[in-house]
Amino acid sequence: MSHSEKHSDETLRVNNLQVNFQTDEGELCVLNNVSFSVRKGQTLGIVGESGCGKSVTSLAIMGLLPQPHGRIVEGEVIFDGEDISRFQGKAIRAIRGNRIAMIFQEPMTALSPIKTIAKQMFEVYELHAPELSKEQWKQEAIAMLGKAGIPDPERILGLYPFALSGGMRQRVMIAMALACKPDVLICDEPTTALDVTIQAQLLELMQSLQKEMGMAILFITHDLGVIAQICDEVAVMYAGEIIEQTDVYSLFESPRHPYTHGLVSSIPSLRNTPKTKLNIIEGQVPALHEMPSGCRFSNRCPHSDDNCTQRAPQLESAATNHLVACHKYKVL
Amino acid sequence: MGAYFFKRFLLIIPTFFGVTLLIFSMTRVLPGGPVETMLMQAQMGGDAGGGFSTQNDSGQVLSPYQIEELKAFYGLDKPIMTAYVEWLNKIVRLDFGESNRYYQPVIDMITERLPISLTFGLVSLVLGYLISIPLGIVKALKHKTTIDFITSLAVYIGYVLPTMVVAIALLTIFAFKLNWFPLGGFYPNNYGELTGTWEQIKGIFPHVVLPLAAYTAGSFAYLTMLMKNNLMDNISADYVRTAVSKGLSFNRAVLRHAVRNSIIPIASQLGGLITVFFAGNFLVELIFNIDGIGLMSYNAIVERDYPVVMGQLAITVFLTLIGNILSDVIVAFVDPRVKFGN
Known part of the structure; x- marks a missing residue:
């Protein structure tokens, strides 16, 4: 996305982020030139298959890259006018859980098994609202759990996580993340571990909470169905790069990148003839240390030619608010 | 919770019987009881406990009758089960008996x-x-x-x-x-x-x-x-x-x-x-x-x-x-x- 396109209600902006991981195979580039922004009250979805760098993106924003292996090599994370990727210690901790909060994939393990919900929720207030009394923490927590759709929140506060179902635990996680009314909520596959009915309820809950509280949501998922339901904007990631970015309607109606096209056409549809073969994308994501030079998708792309294998395409504007990184999107 | 621990405490009883009976039987079955050990030490000129070995310094072996008498003295003449029940009877009354060696409780x-x-x-x-x-x-x-x-x-x-x-x-x-x-x-x-x-x-x-x-x-x-x-x-x-x-x-x-x-x-x-x-x-x-x-x-x-x-x-x-x-x-x-x- 070009810098001229800045919006005034932009809450979080990531510019040219590059993240490297130190591994046995040497230093590998896990995220390459990733840029996007999330606006107030809006939801940006990041979609891609396992290992494409979705979660690393979210961890990099939170300053939670696994230490000492991961580090931000280049780029910035602009929040509230400041580059928080340079923040350390107290400065970043004052933002974490307070102004930028995060919920994770596995509700079953994301809560400490031996502390009550109350203790784990109060920790947020203890860190970010120490001026309130314990009684106020309790009232806040009850109100927040109630908003997250938990029946009888006062009783739930006294329970341990094992007494709650996965869906309930994720509601607790949501309540905990939203406890300080953050400006940005990062959701890293929050519904992947849950069944579809619970997933639908939670997505609905997050949308209504977003409407009420106005936070920006960065929603990471590999599920295009979830993207369609919750997102305003979508960034498609492949092998550590954003290869297409647009609003959710354009993405499903007119995907420009061959990878996105492959993804969208692999969604089973009720209109298809039953028992016919599902469209798939041949091959698999190359390992990071054997990335093809040029376009990273070139070895799986049905349309690739010499130009694609030699020169890496840059994101360019294919239409209004539609970025794509492909040499051949015009001819496809 | 109370019922669980009550059950656990009740289970102590059979386990305790099992372990002690096993070891008790072993002490009786294994060769070389206390009398034999004492005799052997006495014969070798070692100082066996108590003042009781002094007569045997000459190397004379006790007569079988005397050995039987000694065994009876230490309660080793009874069948295992009888002896065990006797021992148990004392133990539950917290009577641990006297050392064979030092004649001390x-x-x-x-x-x-x-x-x-x-x-x-x-x-x-x-x-x-x-x-x-x-x-x-x-x-x-x-x-x-x-x-x-x-x-x-x-x-x-x-x-x-x-x-x-x-x-x-x-x-x-x-x-x-x-x-x-x-x-x-x-x-x-x-x-x-x-x-x-x-x-x-x-x-x-x-x-x-x-x-x-x-x-x-x-x-x-x-x-x-x-x-x-x-x-x-x-x-x-x-x-x-x-x-x-x-x-x-x-x-x-x-x-x-x-x-x-x-x-x-x-x-x-x-x-x-x-x-x-x-x-x-x-x-x-x-x-x-x-x-x-x-x-x-x-x-x-x-x-x-x-x-x-x-x-x-x-x-x-x-x-x-x-x-x-x-x-x-x-x-x-x-x-x-x-x-x-x-």
Whole structure:
């Protein structure tokens, strides 16, 4: 996305982020030139298959890259006018859980098994609202759990996580993340571990909470169905790069990148003839240390030619608010 | 919960019968009873206990009739079950009988040595935990750093060396060569003259340091590595990441959440604590010339002093069984996921 396109209600902006991981195979580039922004009250979805760098993106924003292996090599994370990727210690901790909060994939393990919900929720207030009394923490927590759709929140506060179902635990996680009314909520596959009915309820809950509280949501998922339901904007990631970015309607109606096209056409549809073969994308994501030079998708792309294998395409504007990184999107 | 523990306490009874009956039978079935052992020692000119062997210095063997009489005297002539029931009958009334060797009540022999066991048992236990748990935490947090490597070296040396080797090494270096500590014994020579608990403790202290170091060296390796590995597992757990994403610093998230979770497996061993009343490794006691429970039990076995063997065993078995239940209570206390009964 070009810098001229800045919006005034932009809450979080990531510019040219590059993240490297130190591994046995040497230093590998896990995220390459990733840029996007999330606006107030809006939801940006990041979609891609396992290992494409979705979660690393979210961890990099939170300053939670696994230490000492991961580090931000280049780029910035602009929040509230400041580059928080340079923040350390107290400065970043004052933002974490307070102004930028995060919920994770596995509700079953994301809560400490031996502390009550109350203790784990109060920790947020203890860190970010120490001026309130314990009684106020309790009232806040009850109100927040109630908003997250938990029946009888006062009783739930006294329970341990094992007494709650996965869906309930994720509601607790949501309540905990939203406890300080953050400006940005990062959701890293929050519904992947849950069944579809619970997933639908939670997505609905997050949308209504977003409407009420106005936070920006960065929603990471590999599920295009979830993207369609919750997102305003979508960034498609492949092998550590954003290869297409647009609003959710354009993405499903007119995907420009061959990878996105492959993804969208692999969604089973009720209109298809039953028992016919599902469209798939041949091959698999190359390992990071054997990335093809040029376009990273070139070895799986049905349309690739010499130009694609030699020169890496840059994101360019294919239409209004539609970025794509492909040499051949015009001819496809 | 109450019903569960009631059941557990009831189960102590058959287990206690089983263990004691097994050992009791073994003492009767194995060749070489107390009478034979005493005769053999007498013949070899050794000093058998009591004033009773003096007539046999000439090397004459007792007549079979006399041997039978002796066996009857020690109650060895009865069938196993009858003898066991008799023994049990006394034990439940807390009558542990008299030593075959020293003609002293067994219970007195044990209580006399309790301060020694308690000192070593309790202090080495507390010391072990005080070293192991913080060391394990530091090692987990500083995984693969110099501190971790150096302490690992110490831990592995402590682990591979048997306690008695450590004991001998300590004795050689610190008592014999450097002369920092006394060579052995538990009570100082002038113990009788010391008045006041504090003076007594001060007198015992130098005698305790080396054996204590030997005991602790043996146990801290296992505990340290257990703590480190548990904590390593928990540090990478999702809930620690959640805690950090709430705004806690990494170290605080580890101390508050991961350490608490890592201690559960260690807490489950705390019930065994109750057996500190009988702590004592006879090799360490032998090396440091300490007349403790370990040495007493060992000698009782060698000398076929069955009332002592059985008395000591009965108490140890009972305490161990109680300790197991205690462990369950502790685990239920530290881990809310554990609930007993319905």
